[in-house]
Amino acid sequence: MTTTTAMIPFFPPDLFEDDRDLLLDAVHEVATDPVQKFILGERTARFEDLLRTDLDTEDVIACGSGTTALSLILRAMGITAGDEVIVPAFGCAPLANTVLGVGATPVFADIDPHTLVIDPEAAEALITPRTKALMPAHMFSVMADMPRLRALADRHGLRLIEDSAVAQGAVLDGRPAGTWGDAGVFSFVQVKSFGGPGEGGVVVTGDPELARTVRMLRNHGQDGAHRFRHHLIGLNSRFDEVLAAFQLRRHPGLARRLARRAEIAAHYTDRFTPLAAEGVTPPPPGTNGRCYYVYTLLAERRDELKRHLAAHGADSHVYYPQALPHQPAFAPAARPGGSWPNAERAARQCLSLPVYPHLTDAQVERVTEAVLGFAAAPAPVA
Template identity: 40%
Template sequence: MNPVLSSGAREDQLGKRTDIPFFDQSETFRRLWPEIRENCVRVMDDGKFSHGSMVAELERALERWTGARHVVGVNSGTDALVLLLRAAGLRPGDEVVVPAYTFVATATAVVHAGGVPVFADIEPHGYGIDPGSVERAVTERTRAVMPVHLFDSLADMEGVTRVARAHGLTVLEDSAEAIGMRSGGTHAGLLSTGGVLSFFPAKTLGAVGDAGALLTDDDAVAETARMTRHHGRSGRTLAAFPGISNPTVVTGCNSKMDDLQAAVLLAKLARLDADIARRSELSHRYDQRLRDLPGVRAVPGDAPHAPGRDRVVYVHLVEVDDRDALAAHLAAAGIGTEVYYPRPLHLQPCFAHLGYRPGDFPRAERVCRSALALPLHADLTDAQIDRVCDEVERFLTGGTR
């Protein structure tokens, strides 16, 4: 049997048997292997393994699926953020307001693009950036605000946009987790100047390694990103920034997408709608089983969702006071979990020089202490979800029913 298609129990990093891994796509690959193999053979026959015809085919397919005018494939979601910030005109020293509760790449991308991250707290009910906290974070050096669409919901784009307009700020979206999320029919990442997608393997649409994309309706942003991902080249020559009266040569980087990743993603894209629907079913099953248990403070299904916004579940969180003990209990039962995220960004050592202190963003800090992600992917069975819920209930009720 091809090892990429193997299934069954796994081992965690300490070698402990995990009967229900946090993430596993072996069944997906078993089902899609003929299509994946055919696409990979096409890549081999073409002989162009990076930035080739398969990547271009994926870009066009994603433009149709998301409704984006432009999709620019790159080698990771993180690079997509850096290229988006640069293409949107971020200058050295410009401040970008980002949430304190998100993956570290949201803020480090700002640094790598030459800017300075400025943090804001999250909403009282939900995990998106709080527009009121954004308002308080704005200074004369602020150039942009970058909300993050986390886990299963869009950020409050209406509120963020109001603040941005009042201060003349550019809005960009870290939509790395948000494929399939829409507001009024408009896909995440297209509710502003531009956004990104990550195709990290565990994402709703995942590759077999790192890959990402930038999406935008802005022609100049797209063209600059295309050049920047390929050492500043347009075709085989160095190119100038578009729309600048006194153009200079783009100092680009090497962030091209591999065609083998595009081959996998194209095969999986055909099943994306079905996978999104299955994730929703599994998340709803979690909601029904867990929402009334003692000690469960929040589950995603309890959060308000505005009319016209499509909920797409990438991660299913529960919040409990003794999060680490629950994670240990589930690990002992052979169930994998993940902590999203163990420390808020304003308290990360790499940002200590910015001068933030514990207590600055209490909602973000609380969630970092209490949130635990349970297994969620399209290959899970109802019986596996029930087993996870049984163990959560056993932990929270002391073994009673």
């Protein structure tokens, strides 16, 4: 029976309600600034400096989105036709389409069955003389095994591109997400942990030459000092001054919001860990290398659980219902006869629960009790 209580949304429409005045002030400030510079202005520079200090890294370059951040890195590294980049077989489309976009070939490696991030052993088995880079992605609430992947890249002379789009604020073994690779990225699309009211991303790197090239590529190949002098074939991937102003003002609350996400996630995991025998498995517990942008269960009866949650007043979401090698756009690039059983299982079983920081304790408990109730009920007879 459907509950009469208001539905707890997965994508909350009031995500920026507390920031309404902040956003309006940012729009007015930029729009009335005598400089009249709406992209790549002094606010963007200050935002880059803030993140550079946060991460204790050489450079941060703001750009149009997390996806184009990956494209800029691949271009700056000279990865092109004939090259291969090893990526996870489970995750978001940019892991494959950015590689294909520079003419290279994505090579899909299977994932760890519990953490859902790329399996380093599976990745190593796919290295060939054509391999130029590894591109692991942090997934849901777990960072990839960056120490092993860093060692793997070094051992084989490969570039390491860290897709840390979802993981801002996460720290693994004392080192921030985004700083393990030769370059990393963050995304600021609204549902990310440090999201904003629009698209945006950054490239993070400790390589000054790579940073210099990325800065040119994001702005049509111009070097910044000489407008209309184009040194490279670049992109239009420039950061918006309104978003920069908004993020600068909102940044002081990031730690508090991340802590609330982690608190909700810890509650879920504590309550759901005993459910493995009933076919419901939470992500691994802990805080090291964790980034609770999304909280994702594995459920053997995923679609039934989703319906059960909806009937009990809680929305949920499926990321991602098909492994990348099976997507129509990417299947032609997949190796014939390839096998990705863990990625395929994740696509069948993953289900994400609400974890945004302004959930009340009562709402968190409603979601929790709904999952527990589903697990306790007998499975239907086939």
